[in-house]
Amino acid sequence: MRKYLFLIKTAWQRQLVYRATVYGYRLGNIFDVLFQVTIWTAVYKSTSVVYGYNYNEMITYVMIGWLINFMTANYGIEDVVSRNIQNGELNVYLTRPLSYLRSIITMSIGRTSIALISGVALQLLFIFIFQNHMVAQTDLSIILVIFIIVILGYFVRLLLSILFGLIAFWATDVSGLNSFFATFIRLLSGGYAPLSLLPAMLYKLSLFFPFAYIVFFPTQLYLGKLDLMDGIKGVGVELLWLVLLYVIIKIVWNKGLKKYEGVGI
Amino acid sequence: MKLIAAKIIRIYRIWLMQLYSNIMRRMAYPGNFYLMAIGSLFQMFLSIAFVNIIFSFINNLAGWSYHQALLVVASYMLIEGFMWGTCAYLNGLSKNIQEGTLDGLLVKPIDSQFFVSVWQSDPEDWMRVITAIVLFTIAIKGLDFSQDKFILNLFLYLFLLINSYFIIYSITLVIRSITFWTTEGDGLWKILETLTRLSQYPTDIFYHSIARFIFTAILPLAFISTVPAKILINGPDIKLILASTFLAIIFFIASRKFFHYGLKHYSSASS
Numbered sequence: 001m002r003k004y005l006f007l008i009k010t011a012w013q014r015q016l017v018y019r020a021t022v023y024g025y026r027l028g029n030i031f032d033v034l035f036q037v038t039i040w041t042a043v044y045k046s047t048s049v050v051y052g053y054n055y056n057e058m059i060t061y062v063m064i065g066w067l068i069n070f071m072t073a074n075y076g077i078e079d080v081v082s083r084n085i086q087n088g089e090l091n092v093y094l095t096r097p098l099s100y101l102r103s104i105i106t107m108s109i110g111r112t113s114i115a116l117i118s119g120v121a122l123q124l125l126f127i128f129i130f131q132n133h134m135v136a137q138t139d140l141s142i143i144l145v146i147f148i149i150v151i152l153g154y155f156v157r158l159l160l161s162i163l164f165g166l167i168a169f170w171a172t173d174v175s176g177l178n179s180f181f182a183t184f185i186r187l188l189s190g191g192y193a194p195l196s197l198l199p200a201m202l203y204k205l206s207l208f209f210p211f212a213y214i215v216f217f218p219t220q221l222y223l224g225k226l227d228l229m230d231g232i233k234g235v236g237v238e239l240l241w242l243v244l245l246y247v248i249i250k251i252v253w254n255k256g257l258k259k260y261e262g263v264g265i
Numbered sequence: 266m267k268l269i270a271a272k273i274i275r276i277y278r279i280w281l282m283q284l285y286s287n288i289m290r291r292m293a294y295p296g297n298f299y300l301m302a303i304g305s306l307f308q309m310f311l312s313i314a315f316v317n318i319i320f321s322f323i324n325n326l327a328g329w330s331y332h333q334a335l336l337v338v339a340s341y342m343l344i345e346g347f348m349w350g351t352c353a354y355l356n357g358l359s360k361n362i363q364e365g366t367l368d369g370l371l372v373k374p375i376d377s378q379f380f381v382s383v384w385q386s387d388p389e390d391w392m393r394v395i396t397a398i399v400l401f402t403i404a405i406k407g408l409d410f411s412q413d414k415f416i417l418n419l420f421l422y423l424f425l426l427i428n429s430y431f432i433i434y435s436i437t438l439v440i441r442s443i444t445f446w447t448t449e450g451d452g453l454w455k456i457l458e459t460l461t462r463l464s465q466y467p468t469d470i471f472y473h474s475i476a477r478f479i480f481t482a483i484l485p486l487a488f489i490s491t492v493p494a495k496i497l498i499n500g501p502d503i504k505l506i507l508a509s510t511f512l513a514i515i516f517f518i519a520s521r522k523f524f525h526y527g528l529k530h531y532s533s534a535s536s
Contacts, residue, residue: 024449024452038476051322
């Protein structure tokens with residue numbers, strides 16, 4: 001346990017060194033959030049309801065959606081994994097008495113904690129500013145389920161990122177693939193806009209994948225468009241996906257290791 | 266005059282050589298090249314899809330019709346495509362400062378700013394330009410233009426797009442030059458990405474007077490795609506054309522000065 005705590009501490013210290021990156025991301029996020037609010041405000045000048053969302057519900061979706069996005073983000077752990085494989089940095093991990101997968105999961109917690117704290121603080125400030133245009137959720141059991149879904153969502157997103165990063169065992173350069181998947185995950189998780197805005201077929205299909213449970217599902221719960229039972233079912237689906245993703249990662253990892261050339265040895 | 270022409274030809278040749286070397290670099294991993302091209306297309310598809318979704322339940326967005334809004338998106342995509350295709354949003358500047366390899370570029374017998382700018386370009390992003398031209402054609406077909414008016418407006422539109430390129434290039438150069446002090450480029454890219462993305466929709470959506478002032482006077486995002494599209498649709502507006510040209514010149518000079526000021530603070534990692 002102590003060795004994993006040490007990994008968290010090291011990743012945390014590393015993030016404190018690169019503070020400018022965190023500041024840059026947060027400043028960029030301010031424009032991100034304001035842009036979404038601005039465009040939806042412009043849209044609602046011409047209509048009162050968009051796919052079942054009134055203005056206050058849409059602003060709530062943006063605010064809570066971003067809050068959950070900050071809480072589940074891992075800031076490109078797939079790049080870290082693929083870089084470790086491509087540059088041969090994996091050699092160091094393989095010689096340590098630690099599991100690489102556990103190390104990377106632990107390291108990710110330390111790596112994202114500062115960004116998470118600053119992101120959540122920023123978003124809470126936005127929520128405070130826009131509170132008069134937001135829908136409030138007061139049911140504590142729903143809030144508890146949302147909290148559980150968000151924690152599970154963090155790990156679903158993390159495992160998905162690790163899985164994409166492992167593709168580097170077979171491909172020489174995966175930067176293109178990683179940026180493609182980042183956009184893809186954000187779209188299908190509801191990070192750009194509610195998934196219900198998608199064509200009906202695509203919307204129904206998206207609910208079979210784990211992405212929808214990262215942002216869209218908990219935000220729907222908050223808005224009261226889904227009830228407590230749906231939320232509990234969602235927790236079950238997320239748990240199933242977590243197990244499935246872990247098994248897939250294990251299989252891919254074992255197959256990938258056989259292909260690994262260990263650059264630099 | 267001859268000297269200037271020779272200088273321009275030299276710069277053009279160097280740019281071509283860099284472009285060729287970047288294509289070779291990318292094509293070393295063809296699979297990744299195609300994936301990156303698909304990724305660029307996918308991002309553009311999302312922007313177009315978003316406009317389509319919005320206009321499926323409204324007729325106009327802050328006074329812009331569907332085809333007019335498409336024209337703004339196409340203009341933004343054109344500029345974005347050229348920025349990626351010619352200088353990769355100056356990604357090379359941040360990268361070289363971070364890795365301490367900028368020295369190698371600075372010692373070349375050519376203008377440092379120019380060489381640093383064209384050192385990296387992303388050839389797969391020319392796909393954006395092609396898609397933008399297709400989208401532009403669709404938007405134009407949906408708008409009713411008389412033939413004689415259209416040619417003059419198109420000429421002015423292209424002129425304003427050149428100004429847009431210089432404005433966005435200058436903003437990029439200033440933001441990227443901050444890397445001389447921070448040595449980290451990731452966060453700066455995030456600021457740049459979100460700022461430039463604001464200009465992909467008509468800036469008239471900024472109803473608030475403060476926001477409108479910021480995005481026209483301080484950060485002239487309105488001049489990147491909204492103003493060129495307005496001129497193409499409504500015809501010449503001398504005030505806007507002069508303002509765009511003035512801003513492009515001022516921003517370019519200011520960013521060049523800032524880059525050279527930043528260069529003085531460059532502490533190499535390798536020499």
